[in-house]
Amino acid sequence: MNKSIQETLTLNIEHIGARGDGVSRDQDRAVHVPFTLPGEQVEANQRGDRATLVKVLQPSDERVEPVCGHFSICGGCSLQHWAEGPYLVWKAGLVERALQRVGIEVALPPTQPAWGQGRRRATFHGKHAGPRFLFGFTQAKTHQIEPISACPVLTPGLNAAIPRLAILAEALAPKQETIDLLVTETPVGLDVDVRNAGRIDKFERKGLERLAALAEAAAIGRLTLHGQTALTRVTPRVKMGQAIVELPAGAFLQATRAGEEALAARVLKWTEGRKHVADLFAGIGTFALRLKDKALVRAIESDVQAVAAMKKASDGLAGGKTLIAEARDLFRAPLAPLEMKGLDAIVFDPPRAGAEAQSVQIARSKIDLVVAISCDPASFARDARILIDGGYRLAEIETFDQFRFTSHVEIAAKFVR
Structure with missing residues (x-):
């Protein structure tokens, strides 16, 4: 189809794509139609592989009334019109399919809401x-x-x-x-x-x-x-476990307090009993300051101000173990196997690009426990493949939803060998 020509067509929506748009097939070509749902028949103005919804001819039983009058105009939310149950199943499916594309088969329960009081x-x-x-x-x-x-x-x-x-x-x-x-x-x-x-x-x-x-x-x-x-x-x-962290300007925080608590709970649960833990891409100490209660922690983060804030918060804690925080760009200089000597667990929570170079080094190490936190299914799947090829097994995995009504999903996974 000529992308410059617009046509008004009747389309049948087959599934929801990775970015939250309904997907139809037109002459063996995928057409993306925002604000539609699987099983719906819609009228849409199509131009190339994109279409604009005109009206829903046959609505899905899963369609619900959006909670905001700005929905479909504001660019923040894409899925307010979908019932909560199937929406959370779909979010888990995003991670399942990303893993399947790299040869990892896993069946996930629905994504767990981590909305709390809302995004902060x-x-x-x-x-x-x-x-x-x-x-x-x-x-x-x-x-x-x-x-x-x-x-x-x-x-x-x-x-x-x-x-x-x-x-x-x-x-x-x-x-x-x-x-x-x-x-x-x-x-x-x-x-x-x-x-x-x-x-x-x-x-x-x-x-x-x-x-x-x-x-x-x-x-x-x-x-x-x-x-x-x-x-x-x-x-x-902000409070991180028992620590009080003074935020550097523009510091990264998990979007919701509930999301932070859910991810931290998995990190603490899966590293229980470990005595010397490395927290890589540590930020301001979201996990490191909590891990410090029971383990010696080596926290590495590229942002110098975040490292300083983490150190100050750690120094203000009474009791607990030692936290050693250092500034280092793990994309350019990942922690090498020789530097992992003495560690008995690694936690990493990289930006959306993932931790490819660091995963390669971990796969070469003798560490038997890795906890991976991720906000991107594709980069997580790539890193998981590297770890599994290096001898690890994906022992546990859960998904969480901090960004309600969107395609974003958080992942927590435990790898062992």
């Missing part, structure tokens, strides 16, 4: 549009902003802050450009990093005083501009 991190966008100021999330597959006043997947605290964050964004936004607010909710206040508002040194005294007033009104603990601290009313802190 979000990136908002704002832009002047004539007399209006638009503040919200980007629309699906565009850079247009969908204004919002509330979002059903965010924590109550983040939702309550949206109107005041919009006022802050409007005050800082350039006239013709989009401003971004990276917001993290902590127990002591919001941590907000503003992008595209200029450097802090451009603000004069009155501008800084206005910033301070806006930050106080929005219950912002710390405000940074491109990572440069503009003001700190209170240092953002």
